Amino acid sequence: MKLAYWMYAGPAHIGTLRVASSFKNVHAIMHAPLGDDYFNVMRSMLERERDFTPVTASIVDRNVLARGSQEKVVDNITRKDKEERPDLIVLTPTCTSSILQEDLQNFVERAQLEAKSNVLLADVNHYRVNELQAGDRTLHQIVQFYIEKARKKDDLRTDKTTEPSVNIIGISTLGFHNQHDCRELKKLMGDLGIQVNAVIPEGASVHELKNLPRAWFNLVPYRELGRMTAEYLQAEFEMPFVDITPMGVVETARCIRAIQIILNQQGANVDYESFIQDQTLFVSQAAWFSRSIDCQNLTGKKAVVFGDNTHAAAITKILAREMGIRVVLAGTYCKYDAEWFREQVRGYCDEILISDDNGAIGDAIARLEPAAIFGTQMERHVGKRLDIPCGVIAAPIHIQNFPIGYKPFMGYEGTNQIADLIYNSFTLGMEDHLLEIFGGHDTKEVITKGVSADSDLAWSKDGLAELNRIPGFVRGKVKRNTEKFARDRGIETITAEVLYAAKEAVGA
Structure with missing residues (x-):
């Protein structure tokens, strides 16, 4: 067993809450112990939300453990139904409710007898899926629920809109630059003469879901959220979908050409070249x-x-194909979708790493000593320790990655933002020399421990002083060679003399 002190993707209930709270007038009841309700604070802070986050925690406490949860959960659902008058209440299970082996579906059925709102249990396995997988499944479940409901009422419209139209699927709260990407995608669709039929889940009403089949096609810009829904709509209504992420010049053009093919197959006769x-x-x-x-x-x-x-x-392709930068390692923490990632980046990088162990990522960065890192906030912290600049390109993210200004990553304006991020993430030309003269960004002190907790070496004061006299652009390499020299000889503390001996051994 290994202690995880950083999680790239949160537990399943976070994904369900992200989707539920993205819809208009949908309330989520989270059945969890006190402390698991941090989602409300996180969303309010990161999204700078002015409105109350529509999530209520049904706390598992000692009384619940003694007597059972049913009455408390049902009471919470019916109380929120009366207070908030939501269109839908989603009961969100957690690991705790799974451990207690509670029949939450029975709770939902009981609450539905009294509530005027629709009540739905998020059907996700909290032991097997993470935040991203749960979000994808929850969105699919909600869409399917309202499609089937409309079908039973004979209120399901499947006739296509007069002009070409699209559903943009996968824009959600707490998504990395999702709001900016959505605005850019809407503009792009408008420039192509395509109406936006719906954007889900962010800002959408569940009452709009019955109109999803009216669109000519679906656009799924993110691999992590929306694909299950698009596949369901394709199976039910033969709706084609485009899942090419329009990020970077090449992929944006490829996405547009895929849309062109789909529209022309339906008689649109468009040419976007x-x-x-x-x-x-x-x-x-x-x-x-x-x-x-x-x-x-x-x-x-x-x-x-x-x-x-x-x-x-996307960033791997842009770096290698559009900017001539050598990607020595491309990696993802989405282990459940590893084969797709390998297929996408194969040929654009030297190494591929599929892992959710941040220590392994940090050690790989320390070993490879890149000129820049493009990663999450965790890689940014690793970069600070190793004095390597880092551009943040994906969640998990910090509040500074929710910019007030307009910074999409998708579409043609997104290409500009990404080019700026890449260029400004490198230490170039005279800057490297000036950093040597005036000191580094945060500290000139060299990190002498591995990024993970596996290093068994220590540096003496005179050894560190001598290491700091070495020019910055080769200091990391000298440090690595010296530690290898010491480890091979069983030396536990690296002094100045050991450093000199190591330099002589490699002919430096």
């Missing part, structure tokens, strides 16, 4: 910037990429 060319040449500054004298400084530099599937795969 001139639009793609115009946007690439004049709207996206990334295309010419990546070939400018500024970016020539980046050619051949090493980078490590790590994050969720969507962003890590």
Whole structure:
């Protein structure tokens, strides 16, 4: 057993709560012990929400453990039904409710007898799925529930809209730059002459879900959320979907061409080639910037990429294919979807790492010594320890990654934002020399322990002093060679003399 002190994807109930609280007038009841209700604070802080987060915790306490939860949970559901008048109440199970082996479906059926709202149990296995998988399943479950309800009432519209239209599926609260991406995707669809039929779940009403089949196709911009819903709509109504993430010049063009094929198959007769060319040449500054004298400084530099599937795969392609940067490692923590990731990044990087162990990621970064990291907030912390700049490209994220200004990652404006992020994440030219003169960003002190807790070596004061005299651009390599020299010889403390001996041994 290994203690995890950092989780890239949260527990399943967080994914369910993200989806439920994204819809308008949907309330979630979370059956959990005190302390698991941090979602409300997290969402209010990160999203800078002014409104109350529509999540209520039904606390598991000693009384519940003694007498059972049924009456308390049912009372909480009916009370919120009267107070909030939501369209839907989602009961969110947790690991605790699973351990207690409670029949939550029975609780829902009892509450439904009294409540005027629809009541639904989020059907996710908390032992087998994480936040991302649970969010995907919950969205699919809610959509299926309302589609079937409309079908029973003979209120399901399947006739297509007069003009080409799209459902954008997967925009949710606490998603990385989701609000900005949504705005950019709406603009992109408008430029292509495509109406937006619905955006789900963020900002949507559950009453709109019966109209989803009216769209000509579905767009699923994120691999992690929305694909199950798109596959369900395809199976039920033969609705095609595009799941190419429009991130970067090449992939945005590929996404648009896929949309063009789908629309023309339905009789639209559209040609977007001139639009793609115009946007690439004049709207996206990334295309010419990546070939400018500024970016020539980046050619051949090493980078490590790590994050969720969507962003890590997209950034890897952009770095290698559009900016001439060598990706020495591309990785993801989405272990459940590893084969897709390997297929996407194969040929664009030297190594592929599928892991949710942040210590392993940190050690790989320390070993490879890239010029820049593109990862989550955890990789940013690793970069600070190793004095390697890091651009944050995926969740988990910090409040600073919820910018007030407009910063999409998708579409043609997104290409500009990504190009800026990549360029500004590297330490270039004179800056490296100035950092040596005036000191580093945060500290000039060299990290002499591994990023994980596996290092067994220590550095003496005179050894550290001598190491700090070595120029920054080779200091990491000297440190690594010296530690290897000491470890091979069973030396536990590295002094200045050991450093000199190691330098002589490698002919330095």
